[in-house]
Amino acid sequence: MLAELINKPSRLIAGLMSGTSLDGVDVAIVRIEGKGLESKVELVHYGSTVYDDALRERLKELCSVERSDVAQVCGMNFYMGHVLADATKRVVAQSGLGMDDIDLVSSHGQTIWHIPENDPNDEILIRSTLQIGDLSVIAKETGKPVIGDYRTADMAVGGQGAPLVPYSDYILLRHETKGRIAQNIGGIGNCTAIPAGGRPEQVIAFDTGPGNMLIDQAVYTLSNGARSYDAGGEWAAEGTADNGFIEQMMSHPYFKRPPVKTTGRELFGKAYALDWIGRMQSRGLSDADIVATFTAFTARSIAQSYRDFVLPVMDAEEVFVSGGGAHNQTLLRMLGELLRQQRVTTSDELGISGDAKEAVAFAIFANNTLFGIPNNLPSATGAERPAVMGKLAFPF
Numbered sequence: 425m426l427a428e429l430i431n432k433p434s435r436l437i438a439g440l441m442s443g444t445s446l447d448g449v450d451v452a453i454v455r456i457e458g459k460g461l462e463s464k465v466e467l468v469h470y471g472s473t474v475y476d477d478a479l480r481e482r483l484k485e486l487c488s489v490e491r492s493d494v495a496q497v498c499g500m501n502f503y504m505g506h507v508l509a510d511a512t513k514r515v516v517a518q519s520g521l522g523m524d525d526i527d528l529v530s531s532h533g534q535t536i537w538h539i540p541e542n543d544p545n546d547e548i549l550i551r552s553t554l555q556i557g558d559l560s561v562i563a564k565e566t567g568k569p570v571i572g573d574y575r576t577a578d579m580a581v582g583g584q585g586a587p588l589v590p591y592s593d594y595i596l597l598r599h600e601t602k603g604r605i606a607q608n609i610g611g612i613g614n615c616t617a618i619p620a621g622g623r624p625e626q627v628i629a630f631d632t633g634p635g636n637m638l639i640d641q642a643v644y645t646l647s648n649g650a651r652s653y654d655a656g657g658e659w660a661a662e663g664t665a666d667n668g669f670i671e672q673m674m675s676h677p678y679f680k681r682p683p684v685k686t687t688g689r690e691l692f693g694k695a696y697a698l699d700w701i702g703r704m705q706s707r708g709l710s711d712a713d714i715v716a717t718f719t720a721f722t723a724r725s726i727a728q729s730y731r732d733f734v735l736p737v738m739d740a741e742e743v744f745v746s747g748g749g750a751h752n753q754t755l756l757r758m759l760g761e762l763l764r765q766q767r768v769t770t771s772d773e774l775g776i777s778g779d780a781k782e783a784v785a786f787a788i789f790a791n792n793t794l795f796g797i798p799n800n801l802p803s804a805t806g807a808e809r810p811a812v813m814g815k816l817a818f819p820f
């Protein structure tokens with residue numbers, strides 16, 4: 425079965441991304457010719473399915489040290505396998521293709537916990553990561569071979585297991601004469617900075633901090649569950665950002681740490697957001713001011729991280745924003761105001777759909793796994809060496 429796939433001139437791969445914002449599953453159907461850094465990539469169709477509020481809140485509970493439990497983790501691993509398989513079948517059907525046309529499914533899974541560095545106070549809490557959504561369940565339900573569980577291989581060779589997308593950013597965005605930064609704004613923000621004509625080893629990539637995570641939590645809490653994100657950034661546009669709070673939040677030690685670095689719900693999740701919402705409310709900020717403050721803080725944390733860790737090392741002329749945050753006009757405007765020397769635009773301008781980009785990346789990773797070609801970027805994750813990430817589950 426695998427030899428047949430390798431010998432085809434191109435492969436049709438369904439890449440699945442279910443990210444830290446817990447908003448749902450993105451599915452990209454991608455045709456890939458060739459392999460490795462020379463892969464030729466064509467997005468055939470993209471679709472997403474949204475988690476309902478109950479599932480999203482349940483996943484947040486699962487990502488909570490205080491409220492999670494092993495039975496929930498066990499059950500949700502299989503349940504999410506079904507959710508991911510259903511999303512794949514739905515998007516394939518929407519595209520007008522059939523599952524028979526798909527060669528391979530590639531699934532990121534749902535991160536529920538990530539420990540990028542050893543815990544100095546607990547010798548068992550070593551670098552590790554857990555993405556749920558069982559691969560065998562997806563294989564059974566879709567009838568396709570499934571590759572997933574990528575991050576563990578990078579961690580096994582000393583990496584932080586994230587960010588992984590810089591490998592595919594290098595394939596899709598590198599430019600001979602222009603320094604470029606790809607900024608994804610999902611739940612977390614992460615950047616890939618590629619110098620003009622740069623080699624893979626010269627890529628600087630790291631998580632910049634919160635993406636939409638704080639904005640989403642504020643919107644959900646302050647609207648009493650009526651809304652889960654700030655559509656277009658309109659609520660933030662009605663408020664005034666509070667610089668005092670932004671400065672306080674910028675003093676978080678994560679922002680001072682040089683790359684390689686990665687973060688997630690562990691640092692900027694629900695508890696962190698609710699704590700700052702409470703402080704802002706007690707100082708009399710309105711709901712719109714709170715959303716505006718989180719939005720401005722997010723933009724500031726991105727721009728500041730370039731000033732500290734990217735621009736001293738390389739010139740960057742262009743910033744291409746992707747991920748759901750690219751739809752937040754207020755966030756984009758604030759970022760543009762902070763980065764006067766760069767042209768801030770969206771990756772769609774390059775023909776790379778900002779909504780689909782991460783799901784496309786996972787299709788690219790699977791294509792490499794199939795050939796046994798490394799698909800991590802040690803300069804981004806800190807791994808000691810390249811590794812072939814991904815595990816395979818066969819259909820039945």
Ligand SMILES: Nc1ncnc2c1ncn2[C@@H]1O[C@H](COP(=O)(O)OP(=O)(O)OP(=O)(O)O)[C@@H](O)[C@H]1O
Nearest residue numbers: 443444445610611612636653655656747748749751
């Ligand atoms: N129209 C919109 N206006 C404003 N924000 C939006 C819009 N659409 C999506 N978003 C934001 O984008 C988020 C989802 O982004 P995305 O799907 O890129 O994240 P993710 O892949 O889950 O996260 P990560 O990349 O961190 O793993 C939503 O939670 C929401 O905050």
Ligand SMILES: CC(=O)N[C@H]1[C@@H]2OC[C@@H](O2)[C@@H](O)[C@@H]1O[C@H](C)C(=O)O
Nearest residue numbers: 444535538586587588589612614686
């Ligand atoms: C452990 C984990 O799931 N990390 C995610 C998260 O969401 C964004 C950012 O933090 C990034 O480091 C990573 O995802 C993307 C897809 C990556 O690996 O490039």
